[in-house]
Amino acid sequence: MIGHFLFRGLDRGVVVALTVILAIGVLVPAANLLLPPGHPLHVPTYLVTLFGKYATYATLALALDLVWGYCGILSLGHGAFFALGGYAMGMYLMRQIGSRGVYGNPLLPDFMVFLNWKELPWYWLGFDRFGFAALMVVLVPGLLAFVFGWFAFRSRVTGVYLSIITQALTYALLLAFFRNDMGFGGNNGLTDFKDIVGFPVQAAGTRAALFFLSCLLVAASLLLAAGIVKSKFGKVLIAIRDAESRTRFIGYRVATYKTVVFTVSGVLAGLAGALYVPQVGIINPSEFAPANSIEAVIWVAVGGRGTLTGAIVGAVAVNWGKTWFTGALPEFWLFALGGLFVVVTLFLPKGIVGTIAEIRAKRTAAAAAAPKPAPAE
Amino acid sequence: MPIIRRLARALGLILVLFYALPAAAQDISGALAKLAADSYADTAAAVVDLAGSGHPRAAVIVAALQDGRLEFDRASKAVVLRTASGVVDAATGAAIAPVPGSLSPVRVNNRVRTALAAAMGALTLMSPDPAKRREAADAVFKSRDQAALPTLEAAIAKEADGRIRAALQAARAAVILTRPDASDDARVDAAGSIRERGDQDAVALLRSLPSDTPKRVRDAAETAAKAVETDLALWSSAQNALYGVSLGSVLLLAAIGLAITFGVMGIINMAHGEMVMLGAYTTFVVQELIRTRMPGLFDWSLAIALPLAFLVSGGVGVLIERTIIRFLYGRPLETLLATWGLSLILQQAVRTVFGANNREVGAPSFMSGSIEFGPLAITWGRLWIVVFALAVFLGLILVLKKTPAGLQMRAVTQNRAMASAMGIRTPFVDALTFGLGCGIAGIAGVALSQIDNVSPNLGQSYIIDSFMVVVFGGVGNLWGTLVGALTLGVVNKFLEPFAGAVLGKILVLVFIILFIQKRPRGLFALKGRAVDA
Numbered sequence: 001m002i003g004h005f006l007f008r009g010l011d012r013g014v015v016v017a018l019t020v021i022l023a024i025g026v027l028v029p030a031a032n033l034l035l036p037p038g039h040p041l042h043v044p045t046y047l048v049t050l051f052g053k054y055a056t057y058a059t060l061a062l063a064l065d066l067v068w069g070y071c072g073i074l075s076l077g078h079g080a081f082f083a084l085g086g087y088a089m090g091m092y093l094m095r096q097i098g099s100r101g102v103y104g105n106p107l108l109p110d111f112m113v114f115l116n117w118k119e120l121p122w123y124w125l126g127f128d129r130f131g132f133a134a135l136m137v138v139l140v141p142g143l144l145a146f147v148f149g150w151f152a153f154r155s156r157v158t159g160v161y162l163s164i165i166t167q168a169l170t171y172a173l174l175l176a177f178f179r180n181d182m183g184f185g186g187n188n189g190l191t192d193f194k195d196i197v198g199f200p201v202q203a204a205g206t207r208a209a210l211f212f213l214s215c216l217l218v219a220a221s222l223l224l225a226a227g228i229v230k231s232k233f234g235k236v237l238i239a240i241r242d243a244e245s246r247t248r249f250i251g252y253r254v255a256t257y258k259t260v261v262f263t264v265s266g267v268l269a270g271l272a273g274a275l276y277v278p279q280v281g282i283i284n285p286s287e288f289a290p291a292n293s294i295e296a297v298i299w300v301a302v303g304g305r306g307t308l309t310g311a312i313v314g315a316v317a318v319n320w321g322k323t324w325f326t327g328a329l330p331e332f333w334l335f336a337l338g339g340l341f342v343v344v345t346l347f348l349p350k351g352i353v354g355t356i357a358e359i360r361a362k363r364t365a366a367a368a369a370a371p372k373p374a375p376a377e
Numbered sequence: 378m379p380i381i382r383r384l385a386r387a388l389g390l391i392l393v394l395f396y397a398l399p400a401a402a403q404d405i406s407g408a409l410a411k412l413a414a415d416s417y418a419d420t421a422a423a424v425v426d427l428a429g430s431g432h433p434r435a436a437v438i439v440a441a442l443q444d445g446r447l448e449f450d451r452a453s454k455a456v457v458l459r460t461a462s463g464v465v466d467a468a469t470g471a472a473i474a475p476v477p478g479s480l481s482p483v484r485v486n487n488r489v490r491t492a493l494a495a496a497m498g499a500l501t502l503m504s505p506d507p508a509k510r511r512e513a514a515d516a517v518f519k520s521r522d523q524a525a526l527p528t529l530e531a532a533i534a535k536e537a538d539g540r541i542r543a544a545l546q547a548a549r550a551a552v553i554l555t556r557p558d559a560s561d562d563a564r565v566d567a568a569g570s571i572r573e574r575g576d577q578d579a580v581a582l583l584r585s586l587p588s589d590t591p592k593r594v595r596d597a598a599e600t601a602a603k604a605v606e607t608d609l610a611l612w613s614s615a616q617n618a619l620y621g622v623s624l625g626s627v628l629l630l631a632a633i634g635l636a637i638t639f640g641v642m643g644i645i646n647m648a649h650g651e652m653v654m655l656g657a658y659t660t661f662v663v664q665e666l667i668r669t670r671m672p673g674l675f676d677w678s679l680a681i682a683l684p685l686a687f688l689v690s691g692g693v694g695v696l697i698e699r700t701i702i703r704f705l706y707g708r709p710l711e712t713l714l715a716t717w718g719l720s721l722i723l724q725q726a727v728r729t730v731f732g733a734n735n736r737e738v739g740a741p742s743f744m745s746g747s748i749e750f751g752p753l754a755i756t757w758g759r760l761w762i763v764v765f766a767l768a769v770f771l772g773l774i775l776v777l778k779k780t781p782a783g784l785q786m787r788a789v790t791q792n793r794a795m796a797s798a799m800g801i802r803t804p805f806v807d808a809l810t811f812g813l814g815c816g817i818a819g820i821a822g823v824a825l826s827q828i829d830n831v832s833p834n835l836g837q838s839y840i841i842d843s844f845m846v847v848v849f850g851g852v853g854n855l856w857g858t859l860v861g862a863l864t865l866g867v868v869n870k871f872l873e874p875f876a877g878a879v880l881g882k883i884l885v886l887v888f889i890i891l892f893i894q895k896r897p898r899g900l901f902a903l904k905g906r907a908v909d910a
Contacts, residue, residue: 172886334725341718
């Protein structure tokens with residue numbers, strides 16, 4: 001049955017995307033590690049890290065597309081799940097520093113020594129083990145998404161109201177994580193990482209492995225999302241998106257469906273954040289900024305919401321643009337980004353991938369319709 | 378301490394003289410002659426004379442003597458002050474040149490020093506400057522200097538200003554209360570007088586009595602301390618409520634335009650904060666022009682900026698509505714994204730034109746300074762913003778309820794098709810309504826420029842709060858916005874003492890998130906058919 005799903009159940013687009021992502025995931029690290037620096041096809045390590053960052057953004061976009069594109073839940077707070085996953089990973093990485101910190105305290109991270117704390121807060125316990133940290137990467141964002149979704153969807157908070165309270169959620173977390181007494185490093189966040197599962201974070205080999213894992217995560221998320229969308233569960237999600245009341249009247253428990261998909265999406269975002277942090281080397285409260293979450297929404301909108309490959313295309317395209325703009329014309333980046341929001345909503349409501357698919361569908365329809373008059377002669 | 382008593386008697390006598398014969402008492406030549414006599418007894422007497430003289434130079438001379446800068450000419454018996462640049466005549470302050478050769482300092486011993494300390498206290502307690510008198514009274518209240526009692530009594534008799542008199546009496550009561558040889562009755566009375574003072578220092582003093590104090594006095598002090606604490610709690614609640622109303626009025630100003638665009642029209646305008654920012658920058662530009670062209674008009678700058686800010690923000694609003702939002706009616710989530718993009722563009726545009734730094738916006742003279750209610754001090758700026766917010770709110774209600782344009786706006790939002798059939802140009806009304814909401818945001822910007830940093834990020838700090846207020850109050854209901862803003866403001870300020878400013882804000886956000894679960898349509902929800910439209 002799994003084989004059937006893998007080979008027949010998937011769209012051609014998804015299969016192509018999976019192949020491309022996995023190919024990139026293998027080829028880029030290979031070009032970085034195996035080819036000498038002078039080689040024309042050599043990929044420098046900073047590019048590997050940059051692409052790895054894009055890959056985690058792509059996963060975040062996929063997670064967002066799953067709830068927005070297929071269930072009509074516009075979350076303006078997905079950055080919160082991403083950042084929570086990142087913090088869980090960051091806490092593990094902080095504990096790995098051990099006595100190599102500036103103050104050389106074997107147990108306490110530097111910022112706690114600086115704040116004159118005497119012992120580790122209870123919620124930092126266990127983060128010295130990778131397994132526990134990995135569990136938290138899944139559990140913390142997942143639990144928050146579940147609890148938030150449970151309350152919001154059961155009381156039928158929909159549309160813009162939901163968008164606004166998701167924004168309030170991430171804003172509240174932003175303020176909370178800025179506080180020094182929260183024990184997450186205040187506005188400096190967590191940084192200066194040394195090791196991840198025994199490998200130095202800065203090393204090219206580790207970077208390449210992280211990049212491969214990020215690509216693997218995108219591929220796995222894509223597969224999972226495609227599976228969800230194709231299943232009966234996914235059909236109900238689309239029904240909820242298009243006519244929520246009607247779906248409810250038919251007898252589906254709308255709130256349960258929404259909560260489940262929201263939780264899955266939160267977990268995916270958290271995983272993306274966990275891979276983001278070791279590659280970028282820092283996690284601080286600004287990741288919770290509402291602006292970041294809305295930026296993720298525009299990735300999905302540019303790529304095409306309701307198309308899974310579109311989310312990936314959009315995330316990579318917009319961030320590529322951002323990297324280029326902030327390097328070449330820094331003061332114009334916000335004009336470009338703002339313009340993108342306006343232009344996409346006005347002229348490209350289906351995004352790049354959606355529009356291409358539409359054009360192709362029209363052409364096929366025209367080709368199918370055109371020969372008909374001929375036999376009548 | 379007999380010396381003190383004697384001094385006090387002398388002081389009292391001199392004060393009586395001072396009241397009776399001001400012209401005569403102002404004469405300090407006798408005191409100066411005693412200073413030049415080069416005997417400790419005469420010097421001490423001279424200090425007492427000076428303290429009671431009320432002469433404008435008395436404090437300067439006493440201070441100079443304390444610092445060892447007072448000298449006299451053995452030959453001419455003239456008393457002079459040594460300053461950084463030379464010597465001046467003690468009585469007149471006129472410079473003396475050339476400096477006489479036979480100068481020697483006026484010597485002091487412990488007896489003179491005691492007299493000096495009392496004289497300094499008396500001179501500040503009776504200083505012509507009311508602020509100094511009050512400061513001196515508070516200093517005595519805190520030091521409980523037993524020696525100051527006679528001076529205090531003299532000062533109380535003379536004091537005309539009611540507040541300073543109260544401060545002096547509290548200081549006197551503090552001295553008596555802590556004086557073991559005073560009678561119990563006097564000390565109980567003193568506890569009562571200290572209760573009048575009613576602040577944290579009073580509580581500390583009342584609680585600090587040593588354990589060998591008679592029980593009756595201690596009980597009286599304890600009762601008084603409890604009463605003061607009750608008063609203080611009341612005042613602190615009043616302060617929280619007042620600051621809460623102030624914060625609420627800021628929220629109201631920021632949210633009121635949104636109550637029109639989001640509440641009445643249903644447009645999610647994420648660029649609302651930028652309309653506020655445009656208003657603030659309009660104020661800045663107006664003030665800059667006034668400063669360079671006609672500085673005399675500065676007090677009018679806000680009044681001039683108000684209509685301009687309304688026009689600028691309103692104009693930009695109409696432009697946005699005509700070029701972007703009208704294509705997105707019925708698609709609220711798309712509107713949200715497009716207006717967010719607009720807000721980024723507007724921020725960057727302002728940053729490009731005016732720079733990323735904070736801009737200085739001055740306060741006109743009627744908005745600076747503060748007024749006091751009991752122990753509370755409220756700045757005029759805050760007070761004006763409360764008044765202004767309410768005025769804008771009422772003005773908006775009037776526009777919507779009493780003008781033809783308002784009637785058309787309400788008609789279009791309630792039933793677009795019917796309004797159109799009645800001959801109302803609905804697209805025109807849409808643009809007008811959106812422009813009105815944005816224009817009011819611009820007006821809010823003028824007021825907020827007085828209390829916030831005018832920077833390109835000004836709007837962003839208000840946008841989430843504004844949405845919270847509108848959603849909390851209930852969409853489509855202006856009164857809900859008023860109640861929502863004031864409630865959130867007051868709740869925030871009452872949480873702050875317990876939770877701190879940031880945590881208080883987080884708690885309010887969480888509270889609103891939970892509240893929306895319970896009442897998804899806000900405090901004052903619209904009922905009936907319009908709800909799902």
